[in-house]
Amino acid sequence: MSAVFNFTFVPWFRSVAPYIHKFRHQTFVVGLTGEAIAAGKLQATVQDLAMIQAMGVKIVLVHGFRPQVNEQLRAKGHAARYSHGMRITDPVALDCAQEAAGQLRYEIEAAFSQGLPNTPMAGARVRVISGNFLTARPVGIIDGVDFLHTGQVRKVDIEGIHRTLASDAMVLISPFGFSPTGEAFNLAMEEVATRVAIELKADKLLFLTEQPGLRVRPLEPAADDNPIDTELPLAAARQLLAQLPPPQQPTDAGFYLQHCVRACEHGVERSHILPFATDGALLLEIYVHDGFGTMVVDEKLEELREATIDDVGGIIQLIEPFERDGTLVKRSRTEIERDISSYTIIEHDGVIFGCAALHPYPEARTAEMAAVTVSPHSQGTGDGEKLLKRIEQRARALGMTSLFVLTTRTMHWFLKRGFSPVDHSWLPEARKRKYNWDRKSQILVKKL
Structure with missing residues (x-):
């Protein structure tokens, strides 16, 4: 082993130690977009989550399935319809959502079950437990638009999630909820992850998204070559959100920001927008001081x-x-x-x-x-x-x-x-x- 490797690895590993100690026994809710899975990032993300859990962090993983549902709809010759930034879930779209959710749950559980030698999953024993943790209600009719089987979270089974996490298992939640009468509703991953993080009193909410992060201040190359703000106080995030047009799609600047702001306003200490295009974005954000994406932090948490x-x-x-x-x-x-x-x-x-x-x-x-x-x-x-x-x-x-x-x-x-x-x-x-x-x-x- 070269002396150069020793020289770089040892100081780096020591610098990571305080964050390992800090986050042990904390709870993170991770929102994994369907776009990240479609881009082939599932395997690397699973490996990183397994390592994070091995270092003592309790993880709730909420997956999205927007492009997977659209692919199913195209295969059936049915157009995807949206309004007010939400999918209109007619019976055909509901069937497609159920098929996509089942397939993705299978793929995610299979990825966490791997233990191939010479990979980060070697020796890993990650139990993934999913279930009917969400009760939902219909969105209803907004401005004359009937959203049909599109729903919103009515209640989260926090006790059930706590028991699962206490058993050292990872919780996997699909964006589906059921009414007390057994009716299924398609939910937005972002709303599910935010609501779960709030009610769980999670320490972090992290979205792996198409966005690299956000920038509030004008970029001044001579003084600052970082294209994003790595830390946004809650007040600044609110102000930015108020200046942006209402978000309609995931690529809009305010799409994930609105959920980060809501989470911080309701007690989640820190919420993050991370680019899935960067390999190891979760590890870089959690275990490196400068972070990698944009973090919204409640400024009342005075350091x-x-x-x-x-x-x-x-x-x-x-x-x-x-x-x-x-x-x-x-x-x-x-x-x-x-x-x-x-x-x-x-x-x-x-x-x-x-x-x-x-x-x-x-x-x-x-x-x-x-x-x-x-x-x-x-x-x-x-x-x-x-x-x-x-x-x-x-x-x-x-x-x-x-x-x-x-x-x-x-x-x-x-x-x-x-x-x-x-x-x-x-x-x-x-x-x-x-x-x-x-x-x-x-x-x-x-x-x-």
Whole structure:
């Protein structure tokens, strides 16, 4: 085995470990579009889901069958009909939907049953259980259009799903529901996955779709070469949805976004739009910090907070590389433990990606913002802005009228955010005595 492989694999595997620990015992609802299956992505998706489950995640898989039903309709010489973004399910379309659902369920269960040597499924023992977990009701007549056998979710058998997940099985749900009288209704995969995620209080809702993700801000190639927004606060997602025309088909920008927003509004912490065209999109989104698709996150789930003694190790791990290259002054563990109440941190999925400390000088009504650090993996995502805003809030609450920083390499970042350079003589006397002339740090001040 080459040394180069060792060099790349070991740090990568260690970087993945926090996410494995974070997501163990959590519940994910995955919406797999029929388009993904038609594009030949079922086998790779099944392999990835099996690995995710092996790492302790409870999975509910909801499959779609839109193109498969249309194919059945074409074979019978019957046209597919849509209105208001939903299929009109006449008796012929209902038969086609039942045939497509049965065939796809067979294919999915067969894929999870494989255990071929030299594949990711080798040694896997994935039990897949499906059943009548959904009770449905008819959509009815909307604007004069009778949707016939098209339905909406009336009730989800959450207790049954919980029992199945507790037995270490994966739950498979087809977009079909039945009324209390036994009548079958064709449902939308997106609505089923969203409703199940909400009622299950799932930790994530993930859609594998035709869309690569969404972009809110105009693309500025010089500063940002990512064609999508990897993270959308719920408020921004709502605003974007309001600006878009009502979605009618899966390729419309708001088609999956509307379901992600609804899920977050009803308690699902994070919802994701991922491109099935990219191999391993689920793994990239779940186990890599930057993610791969667009994630809608409820901004009430604030990851910015004051540090506790339990955060000392994470802070040290974050700032050590910057101390080694001279960006930050070396701080001992004892110093950090002593001043831990001064620190504000920002974390993602249980990993600290940014920190800053506030050291007040009440006699001069000013405070120093020190140890300002943002992980290279998180730079450019706004974490630095969030830290600065929180430190400013803390300083104002203490009655400070200004905030200052000492920096050797990040002067322009602070200048763009309202700081101005001053001479070292401006410093409070207590801080002036600790000024390190060897570093020749620049002093920048912002009025609060």
